[in-house]
Amino acid sequence: MLSELKSKLLAESCEEYLCQLFDRIEKSSLNAFTTLAKESALKEAKLFDKNPGRGLLAGVPIAIKECISTKGIETNCSSRILRGYIPPYDAHVIERLKAEGAIIMGKTNMDEFAMGTSTETSCFGPTKNPWDHTRVPGGSSGGSAAVVAGGIAPCSLGSDTGGSVRCPASFCGIVGLKPTYGLVSRYGLVAYANSLEQIGPLTHTVEDTALLMEVISGHDERDSTSATGTRRSYLPGLQDGVAGLKIGIPKEYFGEGVDSDVEKAVWAAIHTLESLGASWQEISLPHTRYALAAYYVIAMSEASSNLARFDGLRYGSRQGEDKDWHTTFSEIRAKGFGPEVKRRIMLGTYALSAGYYGRYYLKALQVRTLIKEDFQRAFKEVDLLASPTMPIPAFKIGERINDPLSLYMADVFTVPINLAGVPAISVPCGFAERLPVGLQLMGPHFGEGAVLRAAQAFEAATPFHEAKPEVV
Amino acid sequence: MENVIIGLEIHVQLNRLQSKMFCGCSTAYHDSPPNSHTCPVCLGLPGSLPVINRKAVEYGIKVGLALNCKIEEETLFYRKNYYYPDLPKGFQISQYDYPLATQGHIMILGDDGAERNIRINRAHMEEDPGRLVHAGTIDKAKYTMVDYNRCGMPLLEVVTEPDLSSPKEARVFLDKLKSILDYLDVFDGSQEGSMRIDANISLKGGDRSEVKNITGFKGVEKALSYEITRQKNMQRRNIKVVQETRHFDELRNITVSIRSKVGAHDYRYFPECDLAVMRIAPWVPTIRAALPELPDVKRERFVKQYGLADDHAKSLTSEIKLANFYEAVATQAAPKLAAVWIADVLKGELNYRDLAIDCFREEHMAEIVQMLEKGKISEDGAVQIIRELLDKKSGSPGEIVLALGLGRAEDDAVQKAVREAVAESAAAVADYRAGSERALNFIVGVVMKKTRGKADAGEVHRLVKAEVEKV
Numbered sequence: 001m002l003s004e005l006k007s008k009l010l011a012e013s014c015e016e017y018l019c020q021l022f023d024r025i026e027k028s029s030l031n032a033f034t035t036l037a038k039e040s041a042l043k044e045a046k047l048f049d050k051n052p053g054r055g056l057l058a059g060v061p062i063a064i065k066e067c068i069s070t071k072g073i074e075t076n077c078s079s080r081i082l083r084g085y086i087p088p089y090d091a092h093v094i095e096r097l098k099a100e101g102a103i104i105m106g107k108t109n110m111d112e113f114a115m116g117t118s119t120e121t122s123c124f125g126p127t128k129n130p131w132d133h134t135r136v137p138g139g140s141s142g143g144s145a146a147v148v149a150g151g152i153a154p155c156s157l158g159s160d161t162g163g164s165v166r167c168p169a170s171f172c173g174i175v176g177l178k179p180t181y182g183l184v185s186r187y188g189l190v191a192y193a194n195s196l197e198q199i200g201p202l203t204h205t206v207e208d209t210a211l212l213m214e215v216i217s218g219h220d221e222r223d224s225t226s227a228t229g230t231r232r233s234y235l236p237g238l239q240d241g242v243a244g245l246k247i248g249i250p251k252e253y254f255g256e257g258v259d260s261d262v263e264k265a266v267w268a269a270i271h272t273l274e275s276l277g278a279s280w281q282e283i284s285l286p287h288t289r290y291a292l293a294a295y296y297v298i299a300m301s302e303a304s305s306n307l308a309r310f311d312g313l314r315y316g317s318r319q320g321e322d323k324d325w326h327t328t329f330s331e332i333r334a335k336g337f338g339p340e341v342k343r344r345i346m347l348g349t350y351a352l353s354a355g356y357y358g359r360y361y362l363k364a365l366q367v368r369t370l371i372k373e374d375f376q377r378a379f380k381e382v383d384l385l386a387s388p389t390m391p392i393p394a395f396k397i398g399e400r401i402n403d404p405l406s407l408y409m410a411d412v413f414t415v416p417i418n419l420a421g422v423p424a425i426s427v428p429c430g431f432a433e434r435l436p437v438g439l440q441l442m443g444p445h446f447g448e449g450a451v452l453r454a455a456q457a458f459e460a461a462t463p464f465h466e467a468k469p470e471v472v
Numbered sequence: 473m474e475n476v477i478i479g480l481e482i483h484v485q486l487n488r489l490q491s492k493m494f495c496g497c498s499t500a501y502h503d504s505p506p507n508s509h510t511c512p513v514c515l516g517l518p519g520s521l522p523v524i525n526r527k528a529v530e531y532g533i534k535v536g537l538a539l540n541c542k543i544e545e546e547t548l549f550y551r552k553n554y555y556y557p558d559l560p561k562g563f564q565i566s567q568y569d570y571p572l573a574t575q576g577h578i579m580i581l582g583d584d585g586a587e588r589n590i591r592i593n594r595a596h597m598e599e600d601p602g603r604l605v606h607a608g609t610i611d612k613a614k615y616t617m618v619d620y621n622r623c624g625m626p627l628l629e630v631v632t633e634p635d636l637s638s639p640k641e642a643r644v645f646l647d648k649l650k651s652i653l654d655y656l657d658v659f660d661g662s663q664e665g666s667m668r669i670d671a672n673i674s675l676k677g678g679d680r681s682e683v684k685n686i687t688g689f690k691g692v693e694k695a696l697s698y699e700i701t702r703q704k705n706m707q708r709r710n711i712k713v714v715q716e717t718r719h720f721d722e723l724r725n726i727t728v729s730i731r732s733k734v735g736a737h738d739y740r741y742f743p744e745c746d747l748a749v750m751r752i753a754p755w756v757p758t759i760r761a762a763l764p765e766l767p768d769v770k771r772e773r774f775v776k777q778y779g780l781a782d783d784h785a786k787s788l789t790s791e792i793k794l795a796n797f798y799e800a801v802a803t804q805a806a807p808k809l810a811a812v813w814i815a816d817v818l819k820g821e822l823n824y825r826d827l828a829i830d831c832f833r834e835e836h837m838a839e840i841v842q843m844l845e846k847g848k849i850s851e852d853g854a855v856q857i858i859r860e861l862l863d864k865k866s867g868s869p870g871e872i873v874l875a876l877g878l879g880r881a882e883d884d885a886v887q888k889a890v891r892e893a894v895a896e897s898a899a900a901v902a903d904y905r906a907g908s909e910r911a912l913n914f915i916v917g918v919v920m921k922k923t924r925g926k927a928d929a930g931e932v933h934r935l936v937k938a939e940v941e942k943v
Contacts, residue, residue, distance in 0.1 A: 305742070
């Protein structure tokens with residue numbers, strides 16, 4: 001827990017703690033960190049030991065996903081094309097973290113440009129799941145989840161475009177939140193699908209997530225989609241419990257395709273919440289079956305445009321001889337992007353092309369509206385929704401990477417949330433053959449308060465968050 | 473011209489704005505080192521996000537209203553996707569559906585002398601790309617450099633319907649548009665590349681060609697004239713004109729093909745989700761109320777209020793500063809006389825020296841017109857004063873009159889000199905009577921000598937002639 005860590009840092013030495021972490025990182029075989037900011041982090045730790053400061057995260061080390069811009073620290077999205085790019089500016093969330101005294105440890109591995117569910121598409125190779133090194137940690141924020149679960153960072157930030165925080169949180173047995181679209185500034189988050197994604201915390205406990213949200217959320221005028229209005233607070237009321245809370249169980253999120261152990265663990269969790277005073281009822285999100293198709297059309301279309309800037313001209317890797325600009329751009333992109341990224345750029349380009357735009361992109365936007373309306377209708381009846389985060393536990397490294405469709409299918413319960421823009425958390429709720437299972441709790445727009453409160457009540461009543469993997 | 477169909481797309485840099493379209497970088501980059509006016513946003517660095525410059529949208533609406541356009545309830549931005557080294561994001565933020573302004577029109581004087589209504593299809597906002605700088609000429613350059621200072625400059629693209637029917641009309645339209653932009657104080661035409669024009673042209677029944685990126689109104693006229701000749705020649709030889717994009721080669725005054733329709737870009741326009749939909753309808757009443765008097769209205773008023781000839785009124789209202797200058801003078805001196813002297817003389821002297829109207833002081837012009845009105849100086853003297861003021865950039869009209877002795881002699885003094893001169897020049901008078909008109913010039917010369925050149929030569933000639941005939 002970060003509150004305990006904070007007391008420990010004050011009582012003992014931040015530098016010593018950080019040195020221990022870096023020792024463990026160097027011995028770790030998880031392949032979860034990509035770039036370490038050891039020198040600057042230790043310098044910060046020394047400063048903290050001299051003068052601790054009063055920030056909400058004073059002295060707390062944190063790991064950052066590769067796609068979040070960090071001034072002076074390489075930010076490469078785990079892609080060859082961005083190797084060597086050192087941003088001249090900090091993302092909004094990094095500014096916030098630094099302002100509250102947090103110490104940036106380094107950058108964590110991810111699927112290349114966040115395109116994946118397993119962290120296997122990274123140019124640095126796959127990250128291993130701390131619970132079973134033969135398995136994936138989930139993705140795309142696999143590195144950020146593995147460092148927390150594996151005990152080599154106390155907390156981290158990831159980004160969630162279609163489940164990229166919640167999936168690895170679920171696979172690695174930790175807490176991960178995808179905030180309401182607009183709650184956390186995207187300024188400095190390298191875009192994959194900009195209408196869908198949000199930065200979110202990955203932590204051991206719900207309280208830690210609430211604390212990080214306290215720091216990273218809030219309006220930023222540099223992000224035009226950033227929500228305005230009063231600053232929201234998540235720690236007060238966190239312990240208020242679930243008595244009287246109405247939980248909807250979307251029937252489309254259970255049954256076919258869901259691992260039976262996963263389903264069992266999630267139902268047990270629902271009953272736990274019931275025993276804590278919540279009530280549940282089955283509801284329907286009727287357009288769920290169109291979500292995956294709509295999500296991939298929208299995400300790939302946006303990606304095809306967002307990734308157009310990577311041409312090697314201004315930053316990133318530039319190999320080979322210069323020819324005319326067209327050939328040079330093409331060669332740099334052909335060498336720099338991995339196969340999954342190329343697949344998504346090509347599919348997205350196709351979907352936006354004259355003659356196909358209406359059939360794919362516009363159609364997907366229409367489906368998106370229907371899905372949003374599904375959630376709006378549901379939240380008139382219930383306060384929260386509960387489901388499995390992932391239909392399956394962590395799969396083997398290499399098992400699905402050559403079958404993109406089966407990988408895409410794994411996102412079936414996470415992508416509707418991004419389409420609707422609502423918040424959702426994944427909390428550990430049990431095991432399926434020794435592999436963690438995540439419970440997904442979803443709330444209405446800006447309903448993080450209720451989501452975190454229910455997650456906190458569940459966590460307090462269950463031991464799952466205390467379970468640690470044996471092998472590190 | 474019969475059978476000629478022309479439509480224009482005009483890219484106007486809203487360079488009176490302080491900051492760029494989507495970031496806070498300054499727009500005053502013209503004399504700065506390359507890439508010094510940039511930030512993560514206009515450089516398109518990974519993770520950076522655009523924020524709409526509301527002032528730019530306000531300027532856009534201003535222009536839309538002045539072009540009699542309908543302003544949309546809501547406006548949104550799109551991404552126009554294409555690769556080019558001057559485009560750091562790989563897309564340009566532009567508008568597509570729901571542009572700022574649609575369905576406008578302005579009146580111009582057509583080739584046949586009648587007023588013509590030119591419809592405006594739309595006016596939309598976008599960001600300017602950077603600029604490529606070639607080492608040497610474009611075809612021989614070993615390498616090319618990119619300057620992103622211009623990147624993100626606010627652009628307004630004005631698109632006309634194909635309502636223009638000759639290169640000259642296109643020119644007249646552009647002059648009118650420039651004048652309106654000048655009145656609205658959104659655009660400084662003196663900056664290099666601040667207005668760039670794409671011209672679409674076809675002959676009735678044929679496919680159109682698009683001549684891209686022409687700078688300068690003369691260039692537009694020349695490019696279009698060349699295109700008409702080219703397309704007519706093709707028709708004559710029964711060769712089909714194909715739809716294509718062409719480039720205007722300013723040095724050779726010809727257009728050359730860049731790409732055919734087959735090679736046309738698919739820009740894959742789609743909404744820019746990083747920017748929210750903007751409800752602009754509520755802005756309109758305030759912006760409309762603050763619109764200045766526009767050239768046409770001002771021209772009519774000048775004709776009515778000051779009794780000016782229409783061509784003088786038109787000339788004086790072509791630029792807002794000139795119009796304001798005239799009005800300031802007209803309140804202090806005879807308005808009609810002031811119009812003639814400003815429109816016909818001062819403007820010419822300024823153009824000759826490539827100077828703007830702010831190089832001349834209103835009170836100086838008023839003083840000159842007053843002196844002319846009272847016959848204190850001759851017309852030649854007035855021209856000399858204007859030139860003196862422009863070239864020396866010091867002194868006042870009164871001082872110059874004294875310094876150069878331009879004060880006109882009193883009439884009775886002139887009359888006296890004439891009588892004396894005629895009396896003293898018997899031989900010349902005899903020559904004149906014998907039929908030599910030129911003999912009068914001798915007498916005029918004597919008069920001028922007597923009056924030390926202060927008399928008006930034309931006037932003296934008339935007086936001498938009258939005196940000689942009287943004797």
